[in-house]
Amino acid sequence: MSAKDYYEKDYYAALGVGKTATAAEIKKAYRKLARDLHPDKNPGDKKAEEKFKDVSEAYDVLSDDTKRKEYDEARALAASGAFRGFGGGQTPGGAGGFDLGDLFRNGGAQQGGAGGLGDLFGGLFNRGGGAAGGRATRARRGQDHETEVTLAFADSVRGVTVPLRISDRATCGTCHGTGARPGTAPRECPVCQGTGLTTRNQGSFAFSEPCANCGGSGSLIDDPCPTCHGERTVLETRTLTTRIPAGVSDGQRIRLAGKGGVGSNGGPNGDLFVVVHVAAHELFGRSGDNLTLTVPVSYPELVLGADLAVPTLDGTVTLRVPAGTASGRKLRVKGAGVQRKDRTGDLIVTVEVAVPQRIPEDAKVLLQQFADLVDTDPRPGITRAVETRTEAAS
Structure with a gap:
């Protein structure tokens, strides 16, 4: 079909949907019309047959x-008057009929244009700006x-530098x-004359797909x-050696651009994604850029104070x-966490009182004497609540 026919058709109206319709709405409208109009x-x-073809198209x-994006852009250009004066009438200079299709061909620049419209509509009209004759095999990006x-x-x-052993396909030597x-x-x-593509016609459209005879390579090997x-x-x-940055977390994926599968026909390489697993530490934990550590202490150390290694x-x-430090208090060692280029984390130390499971009898006597001497209620709020409920019940 010609470019003029293309941008003058209103596909949204054909399906009875608006320009902002979602993919689901478009699909629903098409299925209903296709059922009603099917031959x-x-x-x-x-x-009905013609309408069915229009709906399918x-x-x-x-x-x-x-394709939808290219179609919308073509319609927008037409609405702005970019194509006014072309395609059947006279050109502004008074010349005879002007074929709008010339703007979409590789020679568009010779008509005074930059050839950009050929790039815009190449996918829909099979007129991409490839090599002469369209025989250039398409470059393909390597796999990730x-x-x-x-x-x-x-x-x-x-942070650490690690070797990665990767099994991958490479160009045969x-x-x-x-x-x-x-x-x-x-x-x-x-079949495809070396292009790697064959054309499938549907209504007024022609669409390209990989050639089944050569698998899209454009050539056969005898x-x-x-x-x-x-x-x-x-x-x-x-073997690929790479630097794992400081502060990487368990389960993080690191992207190494261009280190994946080799591209074909001059295409770029794919990417390599490294999934990092971090082994647990016997003492330390992690919270963002801060390291965490729990240190057991005795009750006298909390009461009297102490210097801990x-x-x-x-x-x-x-x-x-x-x-007088309470059990569970967090103390900070600055700069002992994750060290990045722009910031440094700390070590957060939590002190927790260690209660002995067994103590000698003389220690029990001393502990009871201590309790008698320090006759202080450690939970006054709870004590008051209990007394209030007891009085109310009696």
């Missing part, structure tokens, strides 16, 4: 996000890959990626390479516990 339901009804475009690595707790905090035995070469696919057997690539195991990932520090 099997309307035998011999030419009008409209759904084919609007159900595809890329994923691998896993397990780090010690300290390495996850400080025997045939250098042609897939053919050395001394021979692939031949052009006779004498395959003995190493890769015509696959053009071989499976190789490689506390471990860090890099050594030992002395932490002062003030007299």
Whole structure:
């Protein structure tokens, strides 16, 4: 179909939906119309048959996000008057009929345009700006890959350089990626003439899809390479050394751009995603950029105060516990957490009283004497609540 026919058709009206209709709404409208207008339901009804084709054509475009975007842009250009004076009438300069399709061909720049409209509508009209004759094999991006690595707790905090062993497909060294035995070469696919694409017509539209005869490669291999057997690539195991940044957390995915599968026909490589697992530490925990540590202390240490020797990932520090410290209080060792370029975390130490399970009899006597001397209710609020409820019940 011509470009003029294309942008003048209102596919939204054909389906009876608005321009902001969702994919689900478009699908629902199409199914209803397709049932009502199907030729099997309307035998011999030419009008219904034509409407069925229009509905199918409209759904084919609007159900595809890329085609719908291109169609909307074409309609917007038409509404702005970008195509006024073209396509059947006279040009502003008084010349005869002007073929609007020229604007969409590779030679559009020769008509005074920049050729951008060819890029805009190339996917819909199969007139992409490829090499002459359209025989350039399409470049394909390599596949993304994923691998896993397990780090010690300290390495996850400080950062570490690790080797990653990756099994991946690489260009065959025997045939250098042609897939053919050395001394021979692939031949052009006779079905797609080397483009890797075949055209499927639907109504007034023509859509491209990978050629089934050559698998989209554009060529056929009569004498395959003995190493890769015509696959053009071989499976190789490689070692990649990468830096895991400081502060990585358990389950985090790190993206290494361009370190995935090799692209074909000049296409870019895929990405490699590294899933990090962090082993638990026997002493330390983690809360964001802060490390956490629970230190058991005795009751006298909390009451009288004490200097505690506390471990860090890099050594030992002395932490002062003030007299009268409550069990469960958190104390901070600044700068002993995760060290990033722009910030540094701390070590958060929680002191908890350790209650002995068994004590000698003379210690029990002394402890009772202490309780008698320090006759202070540690829970006055609860005591008052109990007394109030007791009085109310009596």
